[in-house]
Amino acid sequence: MAISDLANPTRFLAFADRILRFVWATALLGLGIGLYLAFFVAPPDYQQGETVRIMFVHVPSAWLAMFGYALMAVAALGTLVWRHPLADVAAKSIAPVGAAFTFLALVTGSLWGKPMWGTYWVWDARLTSMLVLFLMYLGLIALWRAVDDSGRTARVAAVLILVGAINLPIIKFSVDWWNTLHQPASVFRMDGPTIDASMLWPLFVMAIATTLLFLALVLMMMKNEILRRRMRTLQLTAAGATG
Amino acid sequence: MAILGDHGGFILAAYLAAVVVLAGLVVWIVLDGRMLRRRLADLESRGVRRRSARGGET
Numbered sequence: 001m002a003i004s005d006l007a008n009p010t011r012f013l014a015f016a017d018r019i020l021r022f023v024w025a026t027a028l029l030g031l032g033i034g035l036y037l038a039f040f041v042a043p044p045d046y047q048q049g050e051t052v053r054i055m056f057v058h059v060p061s062a063w064l065a066m067f068g069y070a071l072m073a074v075a076a077l078g079t080l081v082w083r084h085p086l087a088d089v090a091a092k093s094i095a096p097v098g099a100a101f102t103f104l105a106l107v108t109g110s111l112w113g114k115p116m117w118g119t120y121w122v123w124d125a126r127l128t129s130m131l132v133l134f135l136m137y138l139g140l141i142a143l144w145r146a147v148d149d150s151g152r153t154a155r156v157a158a159v160l161i162l163v164g165a166i167n168l169p170i171i172k173f174s175v176d177w178w179n180t181l182h183q184p185a186s187v188f189r190m191d192g193p194t195i196d197a198s199m200l201w202p203l204f205v206m207a208i209a210t211t212l213l214f215l216a217l218v219l220m221m222m223k224n225e226i227l228r229r230r231m232r233t234l235q236l237t238a239a240g241a242t243g
Numbered sequence: 244m245a246i247l248g249d250h251g252g253f254i255l256a257a258y259l260a261a262v263v264v265l266a267g268l269v270v271w272i273v274l275d276g277r278m279l280r281r282r283l284a285d286l287e288s289r290g291v292r293r294r295s296a297r298g299g300e301t
Binding site: 044049050051053054057058061096097100103104107108111112114115213217220221223224227228230231233234235237238241 | 247248249250251253254256257258260261264265268269272273275276279280282283286287289291292293
């Protein structure tokens with residue numbers, strides 16, 4: 001099957017059905033292995049002690065919060081430039097999943113911050129820009145739910161998504177550009193990770209497993225969205241036949 | 244909790260939050276999918292069809 005065949009919603013549904021079980025199985029297996037490594041193999045941190053174990057759920061959540069928005073930006077280009085029929089379906093489906101991971105990044109970060117910083121929240125650049133990302137997700141979800149005309153909403157949402165994408169580099173570099181309580185990057189750095197391998201590998205396993213979970217959830221959301229649009233078409237057809 | 248040190252409650256709360264949020268999302272998606280399939284089946288049982296379904300699936 002060529003990639004372009006997936007532009008057809010019926011073929012996409014068949015493709016999603018075929019790969020979903022595999023994605024779910026590998027995600028759950030990966031999460032099992034990742035949690036074992038995070039709790040029983042990774043050592044406590046020399047400064048943070050056992051509290052560092054929050055990193056294995058917080059960091060993948062934060063990465064996926066940004067990854068989700070970046071995917072939405074690509075989908076927005078798909079809507080505006082290539083007018084791909086599934087681009088708006090993808091963007092709309094990613095938003096709730098991305099919002100959930102952003103919420104988790106904020107909550108787990110708060111729960112990590114209290115014992116380490118002495119506070120659940122501080123208005124520093126990293127935390128504030130993540131909160132802005134969460135609010136942008138919520139705003140887009142509200143827009144899609146408020147307007148019934150999916151064609152016009154798709155274009156408005158796509159423009160808003162692309163404007164909001166400016167927040168992604170702000171989140172990433174906030175810890176370098178401003179003086180923040182949040183620590184600087186310790187994995188994706190020009191000079192390599194500063195985390196010991198005994199913690200880095202469990203983190204990567206958790207990140208890959210959580211990414212697979214993210215993809216499984218988005219595929220399920222996309223299936224639902226395609227069915228929702230079919231239902232709307234049928235309802236309009238039924239209304240036209242009786243009206 | 245003692246095995247997780249003095250801040251075990253924070254660690255457990257973080258993982259519990261992840262389980263609750265993600266399980267809630269899965270349940271919502273599954274229920275939404277079931278509701279949509281039921282409504283689609285209901286419409287199709289009343290003879291309402293998409294054009295593509297009438298002229299062969301594409």
